[in-house]
Amino acid sequence: MSDITIPTSEHADDHSHDHPAWLAHHFDDAEQQFDSGKLGMWLFLVTEVLFFSGMFVAYALFRSLHPEVFVYASQFLNAKLGAINTGVLLFSSLTMAWAVRAAQLSQQKILVSMLAMTLSCAAMFLGVKAVEYTHKWDLGLLPAGMYITQGVAEPNHGNWLQILCIPAAVFAVIFAGWYLFALVGRNRFQLQIAGPLLVASLCFFAGVQLGVFLESGESHGDAHGSGHGATHGDHHEGAGDHAAHAIIVDHMVATSIPGQAFPSEVFVDPKRVGIDEPEINQRGRAGIFFGIYYMMTGIHAVHILGGMGVITWLIVKAARHEFHSKYFGPVDNVGLYWHLVDFIWIFLFPLLYLIR
Amino acid sequence: MRQLFLNLNELVFSLRTVEIMFFLIADQNKTFWFPEQASTFAPEVDWFFLAVTYISLAFFVLIVGFMVYFMYAYRERPGYRGSPEALHNNALEIGWTVVPTIIAVWIFYRGTIGFLDMMTIPADTRDVQVVAKKWAWSFGYPNGVIDNELHLVVNEPAKMIMRSDDVLHSLFVPAFRAKCDVVPGRYATMWFEPTKTGTYDLFCSEYCGDQHSKMGAKVVVHTKEEYDAWFTKMQIPPSDPVEYGKLLYAKTMGCASCHSIDGAKIVGPSFKGTWGGEVALAVGGTVPFDENYVRESVLNPQAKARAGYEKASLMPSYQGRLKEEQISALIAYMKSLKSE
Amino acid sequence: MSAVISKPLVAPVESAKEPGNFLTHTSGFLSWALTLDHKRIGLMYLVGVMSSFLLGGVLALVVRAHLFYADGAFLTLKQYNQIFTLHGAVMVFLFIIPSVPAALGNFLLPIMLGAKDVAFPRLNLSSFYLWVGGAIFFLVAMLTTGLDTGWTFYTPYSLETTGPVVLATMGVFILGFSSIFTGLNFIVTINTMRPPGMTWFRMPLLLWAIYSTSIIQVLATPVLGITMLLLMAERFLGIGIFDPKLNGDPVTYQHFFWFYSHPAVYIMILPAMGIISELMSVHSHKGIFGYRMIAYSSVAIALFGFLVWGHHMFTSGMANVTTIVFSALTFTVSIPSAIKVFNWLFTMYKGTVSLTTPMLYALSFMFLFTIGGLTGLPLGALSIDRHFHDTYFVVAHFHYVMMGGTLVAFLGGIFHWWPKMVGKMYNELGGQISAGIVFVGFNLTFLPQFVLGTRGMPRRYATYVPEFEFLHQLSTYGAFLLGIGLFVALGVLINSLFRGKKAPTNPWGGATLEWVCSSPPPHDNFSKPPVVGDPYDFRGLEYDAREGGYVRRK
């Protein structure tokens, strides 16, 4: 078998002189290599699905145990932002699928531009997410351990959004400098990399702008008040929109929380709960929702970041014209990963933002 | 089918006498395998375990017997060649799939029946409110009587309504063959009916930290009269404050599980010889060890943590759990320790 | 590190006319540290897991020595808790899980399959470094500040203890990825790298077992990852899922944890079963009895293994219905294991049994694993488990399975493939003596623990009531005897590196492909594509005194 493999990989060097053969020595042929890579990728996606499953199970368990908490807390999520982000991710999936097609057809220019668009959409997604997160941090809508009771305690205002923008700004400046440098030096290869990266880092700010616009636009007339009301101390206004919700709150007041029937610190530790308000709007209740929310969306965002890393790597390789109809496995596999990230979001979005 | 099970049961029962013959150890009440049978669950569990064990032993002897025989009969030796053709035998393979399956189904069935008995709480039980905390048990009886021993009446079913103040614990009484985890945030219930008077061990069997091995208690099974006498006595606190304080310290509040009176450091500082002196604080400085300090430390343990005991948060607040006269009794008891 | 990997290098090469093998292919530290050769990675894993085993074993002896007296011999309660935690965690995460698949599996899988390497050699090397990294993280965390949660990290204790829970869980998280990548690699290798003629049913049973194991690794380990991540988040942020103070539920944590950790038990035992299939067959010089039944039962165990995690939680307050369902499912998994034992037994039937060291370990496995498996039955029965849960009965049961099963099979496997791995024969008598001591020591250690358990001795106790003292002392004597046996085994192996005869190509008369390669195998395993036949066809394999091993005659 080795006598077949070695000449094959030497042939393969034809189109990448400065680079090791794209066919690894232990594979017999390109298709075996592609199939192995692809099966490996699908198995990796399986591990990703099971990795996320933990959080879906946590969501389902606590939803079944405390449905009222989820009804109450999900109104603080802005469905518009979620929907926009869904659209952005779907579009990035389209461009990614197109990129795979371009690689298969050896269309180098389309490949680079499609990868660039995917990267930009990812950055825009994160921009919107940054607005969403920072808005909640401002209101004290935090995981259970840090949750600030809405309308009672004073939330910690901070310049969270600006802080989150700093890394993106730094990247934008670096990439802009690189782009200019490459422009002056007429280095087409570097331009092909710096350009997409610059656009992507700017797209983060586009996302932030979009998010800020939607977040402010929603304050008038949107029934699913995002918690603006709560900051001003009248979160019951938002609650009042839904009769069912009010009933649940009353129910909770009436039945109280377990810790109070037997006076003890067993169920609710007074020093961590702060004000022992027998309602959903407290750490051990709404806080759990936000704990799950941050874990789900946060780990999803980490996957987006990871995806951006590998797409950048693909852009570099694509700019070197490394992919062609015999060797497009990496594009295909990153594509699969990217679609999986989209796949997860398709479930996260309705579970967190829509279902009441 | 049912008849078959019953026959099997009888068979195994007769095996049990063989077991006792073989494994009788000096103590008449205990068999080789088990501690005393002191609850209604015990005969069922013991019998069933021995049944499963003897079935297993039969399989084990079979397997090892064949193994040793094959080792000998087919050993490599000059002039002998095995016949490598015996690779398959459908009847045999089906047989050793089906027979274990039937036995497994039976074990599952019996186990589940027994389990459901253990989970079905009878209607009129004597209720005991059990609180587990690191690292002591407290048992609450009617009229607010609290003790660190579990007192039960023989031949009366008792129900434990259990909760935990901190981490997972598990109430385990080997003589009753009963165990149930105590999960913080939930109420766990279990029941058993003691069948023999006497004193038995109670263990915490779910790992709960440093003193897990020490988190035991005694179960005292009384006759009805003894129980009533004990209960009457428990309802009247001692008139002498020192005695009352000692009772609170050693039994009712379980202070003794963390604070020694002989100077040893268990979890918290010892009470020995501290009264009237100055104690160093974790944040620096000292305070006099007097009535005010004790009172504050009982109600708000974190307020003035002592040096070397920075984790005063291990101690729960006794706000609302101790009355003024009880705090006074505890103080009186601490004072008495100084004079000894 | 250099000390670790230089060990195989000290094996002197007999003669220069020999074609180079993988040990001598290249030399130097970096040629090992950056190797993509699955055989070298396998050997590095072997050294790593054996060092972990040494550490875990010494800790076990410390635990046993302490328990010699009812009041404890020399440790404080807290130290005891830290040491049993370290023992459990090291043994589970650093030793048993990677032992057979990562060490022996890496070495053997491509060779037995007839492939040049695993599908992703770079990923394979990264798995190894993830393992090293995770191990360092884990050990540094635990040795500096002392973790005392038990290897299960049960909440809420793990949320409030001062120990380095976050660092340790981070280590577990990393080790999990190492395990996932190994499993992923093996699945792809078996699916796509089989040479011509290697059909599924011509695969040696060890490969079936490793394939099943890999399925579990890929499907279950991610859940451990997210569980550890959620635990870290719970400690850092208080997300409230597992913390009862925030209305979370500790039993949820147990579900999450055991969804991985029960299948992980099969990650530990399945490859060991694969080894036994090979050992019983080769050393009986007879084909395996009921090949397909064993192959299918491996896959069945892997899949059923996912359905039974609840039996770790029978007393923790699960709903009755769930408890009963889990009990029923628990019994289903016992059947495929029983089938395997009977099949191994009848492999000897009409064979030609050589009582070599690997065979003695395999027979010990049969004895010990049968006890381990059968004592699982009362534990699966709900009424008995109310009494046995969290007692020494459970401790003895899982040591019989994990140690009497996996460790003994692993040792048997090492003795079996040692000539192939390092090219040296060991002293046969020494090996047989070690097997004997391990067998006696093991039973003396753990048989008394069954009785301790039925009498009500709870596990994880640093001190105990005096009536248990005698049985504990028996167990401690046994543990030290076992330790001696293991050191004898180690001595025999190390001795062979220096004084051993050169190993023949096929010392035992095995019919699988690794016995076609020279010992040790050449760098790329097969210079020409191997002829794939029935892996259990021993006809024509005859001992050749001149070769010192078996050769195949037509």
Place this chain on the structure above:
Amino acid sequence: MAHTSVDASAQIDSHGGGHGHGDGEFAHPASLTMLFSVFFTLLALTILTVWQSTLDIGAAEIWVTMGIATVKAGLVILFFMHLLWDKPLNAIVFLSSIIFVALFLGFTLMDAQGYHSTIEIKDTLEASLPPAPADLPVVPSMPTT
């Protein structure tokens, strides 16, 4: 673009894994029409599900919403990830992950439904302290003298 002809078709066919093609052509470029129509379907479904969430359809909501999400996810998997044209093994592999998630979810939810009562105080009071809660001891409280 230098296409290397790989003269190993005999080898490929004999791989047990089920290779479909012996000619070395394994790329299946998706048509742009298909990609765009899938994308617009996905967008339409997103709008549908957001609109539907403003309606009050009670308990059915979760099923409708998750149904739409499943259809969307299916489109992504089948078309964008071209599982429809992929090897059956890959589909089985991915499907197995869904099955195991279902298993995980199913068992834990089954348990959660069962132990609900041990968490909710109301139920506990009804179940474990039946006769008259007023008579019963409150734990922990102090001895009354």
